[in-house]
Amino acid sequence: MIKKTNLLQELDWTVVFIYIVLLLMGWLNIYAAVYDERHKSIFDISQRYGMQMLWIGLSILLAFVIITTDVKLFSFFAYVLYAASIGLLALVLVIGKEINGAKAWLAVGSFSLQPAEFAKIGTALALSKFLSQFNVKITDLRTLIPVTIILIIPIGLIALQPDAGSILVFTAFTFALFREGLPGIVLFFGFTMIILLFVSLIFPQINILIVLLILAFLFFAIFTKRYRETFLGLAIFGVSFGLMWLFNYFFHKGLNLYKLLAFSFFLAGMVYLIIGFFRRIPMLSTIVLFMFGAIVFTNSVDYVFHELMEPHQQKRVNILLGLESDPLGYGYNVNQSQIAIGSGGLVGKGFLQGTQTKFNFVPEQSTDFIFCTIGEEWGFAGSLVVIGLFIFLMYRIIVISERQRSTFSRIYGYCVASIFFFHFTINIGMTIGLLPVIGIPLPFFSYGGSSLWAFTIMLFILLRLDASRLELLK
Amino acid sequence: MNPFTERKYVIGAIYGIVGIIFLLRLFWMQVIDDSYKLSAENNSRRNVTQYPARGLILDRNGKLIVFNEAAYDLMVTPFQVQQFDTTELCNILEIPKSYLINTLDSARNYSRFKPSEVVKQMSAVTYARLQEKLYKFPGFYVQSRTLRKYNYKIASHVLGYVGEVDQKIIEKNPYYKPRDYIGTTGLERTYEEDLRGRKGVNILLVDVHNRVVGSYLNGKYDTTAVVGNDLTTSLDADLQQYAEYLMQKMHGSVVAIEPSTGEILVMASLPTYDPSLLVGRVRRKNIGTLLRDTIHKPMFDRAVMASYPPGSTFKLINGMIGLQEGTLKPEYTYGCARGYHYGNKVLGCHAHASPLNLYGGIQNSCNAYFCNVFRNILDNKDYPSLADAYNMWRYHVMSFGFGKKLGTDLPNELNGYIPDVAYYDRYHGKGRWKSLTVISLSIGQGELGITPLQMANMAATIANRGYYYTPHLVKGVKGKESIDPRFKEKHFTDIDTAYFTPIIEGMSMAVKAGTATVARMSDIEVCAKTGTAQNPHGEDHSIFIAFAPRNNPKIAISVYVENGGFGATWAGPVASLLIEKYLKDTVSRPYLEQHLLNFNRQYNP
Incomplete structure (x- = not known):
């Protein structure tokens, strides 16, 4: 009706x-x-x-x-x-x-x-x-x-x-x-x-990456309250950064700090994912994948802006x-x-x-x-x-x-x-x-x-x- | 029940948070923070544009041709104007009262808040007088800018002039604002972006009495003007001046090029005008006068915009095409019985020895010889049809830069014209024309249209034995490492280098003992060719092309004298004197100068 x-x-x-x-x-x-x-x-x-x-x-x-x-x-x-x-x-x-x-x-x-x-x-x-x-x-x-x-x-x-x-x-x-x-x-x-x-678009890549890294660790520590794992994660990151630095130093790859940090995080991230999977640590994989995504994303924005755009388009964006x-x-x-x-x-x-x-x-x-x-x-x-x-x-x-x-x-x-x-x-x-x-x-x-x-x-x-x-x- | 109903609270919360953030921010800006309140009713801002001086223009040897002088514009912002003594202002400015009142009215109609100009380009004296009293006239202020000034009164067409931007330009290019200056023609236009520099702006705070009380936010948003970049042209100022002096009574054009670089040494179009006529307040009036002179057309840049038939100079091109196609050998001889006879017609020639080979043909500029050359090119049995042979010929011709813009750094360059098959098909009917129909092309007559610049470029190409650089007027721009790379690119003709040798030998012989002896000098081996182009509107045009020295040429030149008659009579001496002056820096033949200054033609519209 x-x-x-x-x-x-x-x-x-x-x-x-x-x-x-x-x-x-x-x-x-x-x-x-x-x-x-x-x-x-x-x-x-x-x-x-x-x-x-x-x-x-x-x-x-x-x-x-x-x-x-x-x-x-x-x-x-x-x-x-x-x-x-x-x-x-x-x-x-x-x-x-x-x-x-x-x-x-x-x-x-x-x-x-x-x-x-x-x-x-x-x-x-x-x-x-x-x-x-x-x-x-x-x-x-x-x-x-x-x-x-x-x-x-x-x-x-x-x-x-x-x-x-x-x-x-x-x-x-x-x-x-x-x-x-x-x-x-x-x-x-x-x-x-x-x-x-x-x-x-506004800040240098390196600054964004450092802030993101700090936020990621803080976020994990605060929301999971697993301080020991946080510390371990930092250690893993430190080791992989050291490895990257040595690699760079001996093979003369000429990587800048940004690339060093990004690559080290990818390396460390893989380890986190494996550990997280076996030890069932909550949120870890989400955060790591988010970080991967964020690094790739900021890089593509950077690439599109600097490589693909014409100067007048860049000016307009600016x-x-x-x-x-x-x-x-x-x-x-x-x-x-x-x-x-x-x-x-x-x-x-x-x-x-x-x-x-x-x-x-x-x-x-x-x-x-x-x-x-x-x-x-x-x-x-x-x-x-x-x-x-x-x-x-x-x-x-x-x-x-x-x-x-x-x-x-x-x-x-x-x-x-x-x-x-x-x-x-x-x-x-x-x-x-x-x-x-x-x-x-x-x-x-x-x-x-x-x-x-x-x-x-x-x-x-x-x-x-x-x-x-x-x-x-x- | 929808399982996500509680999400309305999340969305609502986001809306609320944004609203609260905005209100907090607004409360801060509007109620708590006082720094935004600096703009009391009495204060307002005035943007004073800082106009940079335009870049200077120098000649190839660093001699200053164009520079700047200061000028002052009196501006008014109508809404700030208060009661003032109009008589006093009129007396200072030396303008009638009615003018002031009308100007203020139209300024008010244009905009109450944007400045308009009252008097353009006051003299420094007026400015000094006004400056002391300016406080009495609220709403008025003075803006300084620069105007072009000329050291030499030369090359007006090449330099071009600077004018005010029009509405179309403002809409197209946001850099320009009303009242800005912009290079309108010539080099001023081509190199506008280099010459103009960058405007700056000072944002000032002004009180009701029109007194500047300080700069806005301590100059945080001010920008300084950046002076324009100096332009070094390839012109040789002295040589240019000499060319214009020699041709002062003539209509025509001279273009001289340095073959090894493509740099234009001289580019004169006669009659010319004083470039300072087109500066500042007098420009509008003078442009009108110059444009109305339809007899002399002084504003018309003949060097790149006049398209003449090349006359006999074109025989050189036909000779080279014949050699390239194998239909001509230097030793081929043809007879000449006072001209070339075909059917019951004759293409006349002057008296000279006969028969002649290629060298003699060029030396004596024999019409009959080149009629034969040209017919052999077009009737070449290697090509299936006349149209094909003609296309081949046209292709070769165009490889010298004819029939298209050379791409020099001046606006308004013309293409010139080399007729194509379609043109003759249209004119005579398809298949209804033969080599004899177009025989006048053999001696550079007929429908050919070539600019003096293209002609000079041809001389340079021959001097280079087969290639040219796009002729250009820029030698350097301050602050730039290099000129446009397209000016450094060699353009090869499709004639082999070897075939240039006999042509050059012919040109040399023409100077030593032929039609171009006027260019002969004891210590410089000049190669030249005369030309006389028939002109339906009056006496023939006198044409001369030359380059020198024969080996390692330093200068290639083309001279056109409208209605001058034989090439050797008027154009020849001009070319000869210019070559001498350029290479030796002296002139040893004052009688030739005198001869040229006695030129006397009645030019008709």
Whole structure:
């Protein structure tokens, strides 16, 4: 038996309310960021706030359309929508417009569309659809391989643009997979990989290796409390290092300290694995294999960066990571953005009073660095509200996801929450100097139609699914 | 029940932790740490770009050709402007009040926060006067930069000029910002990246009274400007000057190359213009004037952009191809009865002894002889068809660097033109043309188009007996170990070295007792060839190519004098004097100089 529900009654108005509040706050901040006393009309579409007004209007329209759509269509057309978004990603590589070195934009008349934003929705739907099939177990290879393929196609296409920020956002899906039973260790390794990726670009290999070695021994000692074995392990490592050193010395191999350490660890690691296997020492093999993986991984990152990349690509990566500070480029931006936010104080300088943001003309002020305006003009109070709203929105989405009866809706909900989380984390983390500069928009705040629409569609599909959750029998 | 339900707490915790970290960080930045609050309302930052001096340009002997002088631009940032005494500012700057008001208006329209220029390139005197009073004019400041200055008024086309970047360049290359200078033509453009140096920026803190109160974060984000690298060209400034002096009344071009390196010693295009006309404030006006002169076309770089028929100089090429293909031996003789008769037509020739062998043919530049040579090449029975033979001929010709860009280090080089089979098929119909149809190619007439640079390169190739280095103008760039390796690469023609010998002997004989005696000097063995190219628009062009000394050549040269008539009359003396001056550093024949300075042609559009 299928219960017909009243859409208006079942719609999660809390989320709708947060959505509207965020939209309004976003628009006000864009207005402040590009404010110029000579252009006073808020509808002036030659100005960004005028355009954003238009995007917001169209977003609300989109939201209505989605809410009135038959709920079964989203699941039914999940693969089709996925394929369509992949098609757009491929298309943008062929006929895309290049802005700031990335071919990420499709020009439609005088507007530009960023297919990567929409690909997130398609991917979320396809992933949910696949994982919600009967009898799917995420730890099975039969499941993992198709899941990887679903994820790797859009990531690969975006990598060709290239757009580092969007690629990073795609890793958000691991959260949803984790909720569905992906072992926690994968999540852990995934994040370690990302950290290692950045770290190995920033610090010399040798430093990373030494830190990793120390961490590995400490980790083993603390979590297994087998101090004697730890000491023995250190001794084995010392011996193998000595052997390597002698080998190097007598055969004149000219190995540097890094290679000596790495090779010694491989040698010692083999011994650990054998001992660990026979004496059944917990965690040992995991740690050793992790270390092997980490060494190989940092080396490949190093190789790709130094050997395969062209100098201009290296420069871009360096600027992305804030290693190369072009005073008029990114390094300068981050610094400016931090001063803007920092000078906001407790309650801010007031709406349109942010001298720092306006007079100094930070590029990207209304897009990726919109949080500066919030921080400067609304102070810590404003930041608290914005961050609070986002966290609340994400919690609300988790609550919504958990109350779904269909697996499809639940997984989709987690995908949405994770994507919001990534955008939120990377964007704000960048403006307050905690994360490297990676240009991705802050949902509902950054100027731009593509991202606003994509987040609106993503969110309202979830609300639509949620509104009909009772139509399914448990 | 889903077994992983409790994982929602893990995910929720991660979200919460990130939120708390962000809030702690923000609380620290915004409430506790005061160091971010250094930017009070009264302070704002000003980026003052430090423009580096462009690299100098020197000649091959280290003589300074191009250097820099300081210039000062007055800038304004509209939002900082307050009430000020406009009359006083106008008096200091010596500008009308209306100009100031208009400029301020357009600056405000461009951007309130970005600086615009009010007066470009003030003199040092004006700058000194203004500097004392600048505090009275909030929002205004002075930016210093450098302008090009020229020691010699030579080689304007080669040096090129420096202009302001346009929007297209700014969009394409992020290095450039509005108002930056960039080499627009010539060497200034080719070696822009070496010459320009690197801009620096000083970030200053300025108070409401437009006074600099200090540097931003103690100069942490400042960068110093790096001066551009000096460019040593292969030009010989004195020789270049002499060439331009000799040809001052002519239209045409001189290119001289050092055969053993491919270095260009002289590259002149006449008429020329004073390079300092295109510097600074006067550039825009003067470019207009120069471009409007469609009779003399002074901006047109004839050395690489004019494509002329090569005239009789091309007989040398045909001779070598004949020798290479075996259809000609030096001892072959052909008669000449005042020209080459075919059907009821005749390709005329001047009076000389007959019959002649190859040496005599070159010496006397006999048209009939080379008509025979050329027909034998094209009607060679070793090739299945005329088209095949023609292709072979064209292939040989192009191995001398004709019909394609040589790849010298100047922008805008032309290809020149060597017609292909398709061209004649189109023109006459497939299979409906014969060797006689294209007979004018034998004496370098017809559809051939060759630039003076390619012509000089041909002289250098003959001087080298079979190879050339891509002619180039760079001899060295400061801070670089070597010039572009492609300039050190030998390009071989597909004519064997042995076949150059009889041709060179012919050229030597032409100088000793032939058509090119004007180039004869007692102590230097010059090898030369005259040319006279028919010109549908007026009198023939006078052409001369030469190299000297015969053994171990030091200089190869091509001279074109538009509408000059016989090659020996005008182009010959220019080449001869330049060779003498280059090799002996003196000029022993002032009468030749005088003869050239008396050149008098009425050039028509």
